[in-house]
Amino acid sequence: MPKNNPAKPWRVIPGFGLTLGLTLGWLSVLVLIPLTSLFVMASGLTLDQWLAIFADSRVQAAFRLSFGGALVAALINAAAGLLVAWVLVRFDFPGRRLIDAMVDLPFALPTAVAGIALAALYAPQGWIGQLIEPLGIKVAFTPLGAIVAMVFVGLPFVVRTVQPVLEDIDSEVEEAAASLGAGRWQTFSRVILPTLAPALLTGFALAFARAVGEYGSVIFIAGNFPGLSEIVPLLIVVRLEQYDYVGATAIAAIMLVASFVLLLAINGLQRWNRDRLSRGAA
Amino acid sequence: MIEVQNITKHFGAFRALDNVSLQVPKGKLVALLGPSGSGKTTLLRILAGLDAPDHGRVILDGIEATEQKARDRGIGFVFQHYALFRHMTVADNIAFGLTVRKGKDRPPRAEIDRRVAALLDLVQLSGLAGRYPTQLSGGQRQRVALARALAVEPRLLLLDEPFGALDAQVRKELRRWLRRLHDELGLTGVFVTHDQEEALEVADEVVVMNKGRIEQIGTPAEIYDQPATPFVYRFLGNVNSLPCAIHDGRAEIAGLSLAIEAPNSGGEGDGIAFVRPHDVELRPPADGLPRAVVEQLAILGPVVRADLLLPGNISLEVELTREQHTHLSLAKGSSVGLSLRRARVFAGA
Numbered sequence: 001m002p003k004n005n006p007a008k009p010w011r012v013i014p015g016f017g018l019t020l021g022l023t024l025g026w027l028s029v030l031v032l033i034p035l036t037s038l039f040v041m042a043s044g045l046t047l048d049q050w051l052a053i054f055a056d057s058r059v060q061a062a063f064r065l066s067f068g069g070a071l072v073a074a075l076i077n078a079a080a081g082l083l084v085a086w087v088l089v090r091f092d093f094p095g096r097r098l099i100d101a102m103v104d105l106p107f108a109l110p111t112a113v114a115g116i117a118l119a120a121l122y123a124p125q126g127w128i129g130q131l132i133e134p135l136g137i138k139v140a141f142t143p144l145g146a147i148v149a150m151v152f153v154g155l156p157f158v159v160r161t162v163q164p165v166l167e168d169i170d171s172e173v174e175e176a177a178a179s180l181g182a183g184r185w186q187t188f189s190r191v192i193l194p195t196l197a198p199a200l201l202t203g204f205a206l207a208f209a210r211a212v213g214e215y216g217s218v219i220f221i222a223g224n225f226p227g228l229s230e231i232v233p234l235l236i237v238v239r240l241e242q243y244d245y246v247g248a249t250a251i252a253a254i255m256l257v258a259s260f261v262l263l264l265a266i267n268g269l270q271r272w273n274r275d276r277l278s279r280g281a282a
Numbered sequence: 283m284i285e286v287q288n289i290t291k292h293f294g295a296f297r298a299l300d301n302v303s304l305q306v307p308k309g310k311l312v313a314l315l316g317p318s319g320s321g322k323t324t325l326l327r328i329l330a331g332l333d334a335p336d337h338g339r340v341i342l343d344g345i346e347a348t349e350q351k352a353r354d355r356g357i358g359f360v361f362q363h364y365a366l367f368r369h370m371t372v373a374d375n376i377a378f379g380l381t382v383r384k385g386k387d388r389p390p391r392a393e394i395d396r397r398v399a400a401l402l403d404l405v406q407l408s409g410l411a412g413r414y415p416t417q418l419s420g421g422q423r424q425r426v427a428l429a430r431a432l433a434v435e436p437r438l439l440l441l442d443e444p445f446g447a448l449d450a451q452v453r454k455e456l457r458r459w460l461r462r463l464h465d466e467l468g469l470t471g472v473f474v475t476h477d478q479e480e481a482l483e484v485a486d487e488v489v490v491m492n493k494g495r496i497e498q499i500g501t502p503a504e505i506y507d508q509p510a511t512p513f514v515y516r517f518l519g520n521v522n523s524l525p526c527a528i529h530d531g532r533a534e535i536a537g538l539s540l541a542i543e544a545p546n547s548g549g550e551g552d553g554i555a556f557v558r559p560h561d562v563e564l565r566p567p568a569d570g571l572p573r574a575v576v577e578q579l580a581i582l583g584p585v586v587r588a589d590l591l592l593p594g595n596i597s598l599e600v601e602l603t604r605e606q607h608t609h610l611s612l613a614k615g616s617s618v619g620l621s622l623r624r625a626r627v628f629a630g631a
Contacts (some may be wrong), residue, residue: 172365175332176427178352179359180379180434190382194369 042253066232070211073150077207081158115220141223149217154207161203205266289338298324300494313485321494358431362443366415373411379434401429421452441473515556536592553629559601561624571619
């Protein structure tokens with residue numbers, strides 16, 4: 001083999017073959033092989049059994065809550081996370097660093113602890129629960145509770161992806177918009193938001209994925225009533241406890257495929273958005 | 283006419299502007315010239331409504347506008363680093379000021395397109411309408427920023443170091459082009475620069491600023507030929523500043539006696555005389571003529587720079603033509619006679 005392969009650009013740090021090999025090996029051990037085994041196990045099911053699982057209203061309800069709830073939670077997080085990032089970047093106030101550090105707590109806190117705390121707060125006798133109960137809003141032990149927990153665990157993702165991009169926005173761009181006659185809302189919606197859009201979309205996707213996979217905090221607050229406030233991960237655990245291993249892996253496989261398709265779609269959206277912004281740019 | 287009256291502005295303890303008043307006549311291009319920290323950009327931002335003064339008033343065409351928001355002032359602003367909207371094409375950037383207008387004020391789409399095309403033509407960027415800012419060179423970006431500011435037909439165009447981020451060649455081209463553009467459109471403009479050459483070349487009127495105050499306002503020729511203060515002398519062009527003694531209306535610098543120029547130097551005692559290098563005349567040594575020794579000679583294209591040493595170890599920089607140089611047959615270490623064509627003395631400085 002010639003030493004100088006013209007098709008292969010020279011790089012300061014070589015080793016494409018080695019690093020790619022390690023990457024694939026690592027991913028195989030950690031991700032691909034366990035997931036493949038999931039599909040192998042699930043493949044023991046006959047078509048009729050698959051159809052029965054799909055037709056089960058309890059399974060359907062769990063999927064609706066897991067994905068629907070995660071979508072709602074991610075949307076709420078996109079808005080709230082943008083607001084938090086905005087406040088942290090744009091304003092200097094006493095305690096800003098403290099709040100900045102607090103944003104990461106949902107990362108570190110064991111989710112079961114968060115779930116218990118949230119359940120205690122939103123229970124009918126809890127601090128928040130007793131305030132909103134008279135208004136007819138029930139959070140604890142309802143699907144709403146699941147969404148509250150999903151919002152909690154997803155918040156840092158949006159804040160941490162939006163924050164650096166927001167910091168990068170030059171205040172001169174906003175001043176330019178103002179000097180051209182744009183109002184505050186126009187400056188925000190036409191200048192700032194489009195610039196933040198890719199980061200916001202990434203944060204949204206991460207928060208969504210986190211909410212779909214969330215287990216610990218949700219099961220403590222949602223009440224887990226079958227067909228009402230039961231999430232897919234819990235349903236899988238329930239099946240396992242009933243020694244229905246095949247049923248559990250089947251539901252897990254469906255969940256995996258659904259998550260993968262959704263994340264792929266979001267990824268595509270990001271790519272499209274990025275290409276639109278830097279068309280042809282070097 | 284655009285006017286500011288008695289503007290003062292602090293940033294913390296730092297006084298950026300100190301009781302500044304200025305008028306910008308319609309149709310004129312005015313340069314705010316000064317070193318960094320002299321308050322020129324702050325003054326520009328106050329005119330645009332991007333900063334609020336602590337004291338003083340801004341009056342636009344006879345109407346008090348101190349409290350008016352930037353978006354209502356109808357003042358175009360061009361930033362040093364362009365501040366283009368990077369997610370918009372060149373055409374959308376230029377159209378922005380028109381498309382954010384509401385209701386009746388917003389021109390129909392066809393009219394906006396027509397104006398964008400005309401502006402692209404004006405800034406010589408036709409054909410780049412669909413590009414994004416990241417795909418343009420610095421000079422092109424700055425022209426887009428200018429077209430964007432011109433699209434709303436501002437009553438006043440402000441430019442903050444508009445060519446500061448560009449390399450020398452592009453800067454030179456762009457400032458000639460800006461001057462031509464100004465002459466064609468007849469717009470009123472104020473631009474900030476720390477480059478004296480830029481100010482003298484482009485502006486109708488130059489405002490020299492220092493430490494938050496205006497040192498002098500005048501045409502480029504006035505500013506250069508009759509600097510009002512020692513600061514303006516030092517800031518504009520090369521100048522020798524020579525310590526001198528003032529006595530009986532005459533200033534004496536190391537044996538060069540010169541008649542004092544009246545208004546600035548009523549005092550007696552120590553002073554400083556400013557002499558431009560090209561205002562020193564060299565002659566063959568002769569009796570009664572002050573002498574100096576040539577320390578260094580440098581041939582700089584069409585001119586020759588000579589560093590002379592006067593008695594009392596005072597150095598003096600002189601510029602002479604190549605012909606004079608040949609005629610005098612100067613050499614390092616030779617003695618030469620000299621007289622001053624023009625000098626300006628400030629007492630006590």
